[in-house]
Amino acid sequence: MQANEETEDQKLLRLASSWDGFVGRHRESDGTLPGWKEWSSRHKQRVEMVQVCRGRKQWRKQMRRRQRSDLTLSIVSWNVLSDTWLNFGRVGYEHTPVELKSDWSKRIALLMQWVEDLQPDVLCFQEVDYEKFVENRDTTLKGPFLLTELSKKFGYQGVIQKPKRGKKDDQPCGVATLWKDDQFELIKEKSFSRTHAAGSDKRARQLNSVLSHVAREAPGISFVLAGDFNTGSDNAIFKVLRDHEWHGHAMSSVYEHPRTRKTLPACHATYMQPGSHYSIDHILYTHSSLRMKCVLDALDPQEKQEHVLENGMASGFPTMFCPSDHIPIGVIFEFTPPNLDSDGAARIPLKELMEGRKEELRAQWKALQAQKPTFTKGKPPPEEIEKRRRYASAVKAWKASVPKENTQEIDFIAQLTVMSTTPKEWTIVYHGAAKTFKGRAEFLRLLLEDAGVDYAITGDNMYGPTGIMDCFRGSAQAVAAGDGSTPIPNPVFFPPAIWHRPKKDGEEEEEVIINQVGACVMYIGEQLGYAPQSAKEKALANMITLNALDYIAEGRSSFHPVKNSMSYSDQKEEGDKASKEFTKTRMPIWLAHFEKMVRKHGAKSPVAGGSKVTCADFCLFHVLDATISQFNNDKYDHAWDNQDPKIDLLKEYHAWMKSRPNLVAFFASDRVAPYAGDSMM
Numbered sequence: 001m002q003a004n005e006e007t008e009d010q011k012l013l014r015l016a017s018s019w020d021g022f023v024g025r026h027r028e029s030d031g032t033l034p035g036w037k038e039w040s041s042r043h044k045q046r047v048e049m050v051q052v053c054r055g056r057k058q059w060r061k062q063m064r065r066r067q068r069s070d071l072t073l074s075i076v077s078w079n080v081l082s083d084t085w086l087n088f089g090r091v092g093y094e095h096t097p098v099e100l101k102s103d104w105s106k107r108i109a110l111l112m113q114w115v116e117d118l119q120p121d122v123l124c125f126q127e128v129d130y131e132k133f134v135e136n137r138d139t140t141l142k143g144p145f146l147l148t149e150l151s152k153k154f155g156y157q158g159v160i161q162k163p164k165r166g167k168k169d170d171q172p173c174g175v176a177t178l179w180k181d182d183q184f185e186l187i188k189e190k191s192f193s194r195t196h197a198a199g200s201d202k203r204a205r206q207l208n209s210v211l212s213h214v215a216r217e218a219p220g221i222s223f224v225l226a227g228d229f230n231t232g233s234d235n236a237i238f239k240v241l242r243d244h245e246w247h248g249h250a251m252s253s254v255y256e257h258p259r260t261r262k263t264l265p266a267c268h269a270t271y272m273q274p275g276s277h278y279s280i281d282h283i284l285y286t287h288s289s290l291r292m293k294c295v296l297d298a299l300d301p302q303e304k305q306e307h308v309l310e311n312g313m314a315s316g317f318p319t320m321f322c323p324s325d326h327i328p329i330g331v332i333f334e335f336t337p338p339n340l341d342s343d344g345a346a347r348i349p350l351k352e353l354m355e356g357r358k359e360e361l362r363a364q365w366k367a368l369q370a371q372k373p374t375f376t377k378g379k380p381p382p383e384e385i386e387k388r389r390r391y392a393s394a395v396k397a398w399k400a401s402v403p404k405e406n407t408q409e410i411d412f413i414a415q416l417t418v419m420s421t422t423p424k425e426w427t428i429v430y431h432g433a434a435k436t437f438k439g440r441a442e443f444l445r446l447l448l449e450d451a452g453v454d455y456a457i458t459g460d461n462m463y464g465p466t467g468i469m470d471c472f473r474g475s476a477q478a479v480a481a482g483d484g485s486t487p488i489p490n491p492v493f494f495p496p497a498i499w500h501r502p503k504k505d506g507e508e509e510e511e512v513i514i515n516q517v518g519a520c521v522m523y524i525g526e527q528l529g530y531a532p533q534s535a536k537e538k539a540l541a542n543m544i545t546l547n548a549l550d551y552i553a554e555g556r557s558s559f560h561p562v563k564n565s566m567s568y569s570d571q572k573e574e575g576d577k578a579s580k581e582f583t584k585t586r587m588p589i590w591l592a593h594f595e596k597m598v599r600k601h602g603a604k605s606p607v608a609g610g611s612k613v614t615c616a617d618f619c620l621f622h623v624l625d626a627t628i629s630q631f632n633n634d635k636y637d638h639a640w641d642n643q644d645p646k647i648d649l650l651k652e653y654h655a656w657m658k659s660r661p662n663l664v665a666f667f668a669s670d671r672v673a674p675y676a677g678d679s680m681m
Contacts, residue, residue, distance in 0.1 A: 012240050012244055013208045016207070031267030032267050044252045052259055052294075055303065056296075056300070059117065075123075077123075077227055077281060078281075078329070079271070081127055081325050084172040086101055087101055095319070100318060104144070114322075119154055122177070122178070122179050123150075127173045128174060130160065130173065133147055147160075156179065157186075158177055159186065161174035175191075219248070221286075223249060250286060252285060253283070264304065266279070272315060281329050283330075285333065298329070357409070371390075373387040373391055424455050425501050427501075431462070438674070444520050446622060449666040469493065470491055496515065530613060530615055548623045554582070559575040559680075562574050568679055587627070591647050594620060595650045598649045603653045618657075626675065
């Protein structure tokens with residue numbers, strides 16, 4: 001290479017310095033930047049089912065649902081507005097109440113209220129005044145101090161950048177990072193920037209320093225960039241981060257995920273002063289090791305209307321509602337399996353092994369599992385303890401037999417053992433393990449609950465080019481490549497799926513995994529005693545099952561009239577109109593048909609006839625239950641209660657099914673997932 005020839009990273013630095021963007025001056029009709037739809041269509045995790053918490057209340061509920069054992073990380077970034085700049089350094093705060101500007105104790109109290117609702121694992125604050133962060137010998141202020149309050153009230157510890165010697169008056173504030181003290185400890189800190197960079201050139205050089213430092217000091221680490229970038233995502237910096245791996249970092253932007261389209265950061269602004277509304281706060285992350293689970297939209301719909309939309313560009317903060325001229329942004333990540341060796345060195349990402357070697361490893365693992373002793377309740381006898389020890393030693397020796405440099409085989413073995421660790425006989429595979437909404441997994445779940453069998457629900461390893469579900473692999477080439485990272489008996493296309501690992505007389509039989517709700521419930525019914533008894537009953541049960549699924553599919557589609565793959569929130573106006581039309585036209589026809597089917601054998605009898613309930617009963621029951629939950633309210637004129645012609649037998653049938661003892665226990669348990677509130681899901 002010639003002495004003056006640019007390296008790849010130097011080229012990227014030059015590209016990133018080339019254009020300052022519009023920071024939100026030009027917007028599409030939906031409020032997003034002109035390139036946002038194209039950026040979101042290329043987002044590396046665009047197929048992930050990411051939840052949007054619309055308001056701090058929803059975020060708080062999501063945080064409370066997390067288990068301490070979950071491999072998740074929550075981050076909130078917020079420019080909290082320097083008190084010095086609020087009072088002395090800037091113009092444009094004439095709208096801010098005098099008492100909020102003149103009394104720091106009032107503003108920090110309001111800030112604490114917001115943090116109380118958010119309480120992430122990590123807080124990234126910008127524009128924190130040095131003299132208001134923590135008391136020290138150079139501080140003239142008597143308090144309250146930000147770190148002291150956060151530590152006392154919520155258990156945070158933190159650090160702030162040290163001011164440049166002799167420059168504290170010019171730059172009164174810096175960046176502070178805070179973390180829950182019972183979950184994290186500080187290993188190392190390094191500061192790169194203390195000011196808003198004016199212009200792409202300086203901003204790009206600052207970012208280049210950060211990225212090169214991380215690549216040099218901690219290669220392969222999970223990495224998050226969060227803060228006030230003072231520029232929009234149409235800046236050249238973001239184009240470089242989207243299209244290239246700058247210093248080896250492949251990164252995605254949280255608020256470019258398709259699910260975030262209606263959030264304030266994506267469609268309006270994160271910084272709001274009267275006449276100046278810009279989206280300049282961002283969170284970027286390494287998408288190979290972190291997966292988005294939940295995103296914060298800090299204002300709920302009512303707050304958004306009252307404090308932002310009602311007055312348009314004349315609205316602005318800080319006010320007695322919001323203590324800063326920025327709103328917080330946030331995300332909950334889930335860690336994907338780390339690509340690290342035991343000594344912390346970065347490992348080569350998993351690639352496809354030769355099919356023959358995969359089969360060989362599967363056979364070895366199956367042979368080891370055949371040696372696994374039976375675990376019984378109570379204290380095991382000495383001979384059983386010895387069997388367990390021998391089995392554990394054999395597994396350990398098998399893993400150790402693979403040379404350390406064979407990282408692809410090590411990864412494959414890890415995935416084999418994780419997925420095979422004491423699996424349940426029955427497993428439902430569905431988005432997010434069906435924890436946050438019922439979805440179509442509920443059809444399968446009701447049968448398993450009524451049967452009283454032990455089962456699991458998982459959302460693991462569904463997505464990406466090596467995931468279980470072919471529809472989420474991203475390309476025909478990835479689908480055709482063969483098995484993914486998780487060995488399954490046969491290909492499946494779309495969730496939900498039922499994975500059955502049958503046993504007979506203690507011996508494992510051939511595994512089954514299938515998708516399509518109709519096929520799943522019919523298979524479960526046959527295995528667990530809900531199969532129709534005659535050819536006629538079977539034909540009727542199949543017809544009723546498929547009709548019920550068609551009905552709920554038609555109802556769901558009414559919430560997505562613009563595009564079926566778009567969320568309801570992204571087409572709410574059209575969806576509300578179409579779903580109301582559905583309750584007045586198609587829904588009465590469907591319910592009248594189901595009423596006729598129930599009348600045939602009576603409201604307290606299996607709908608397909610015979611002496612015992614079948615999969616058809618559980619499917620019909622669930623679509624009726626979803627109808628009540630979705631449409632029996634003021635918005636839809638209580639469509640279930642006010643059907644014409646009346647559906648009294650159908651109501652009686654629904655109550656009869658719901659009274660089954662195991663279903664009563666299920667609905668009273670903490671295993672029940674809520675309805676999503678839209679789309680009959």
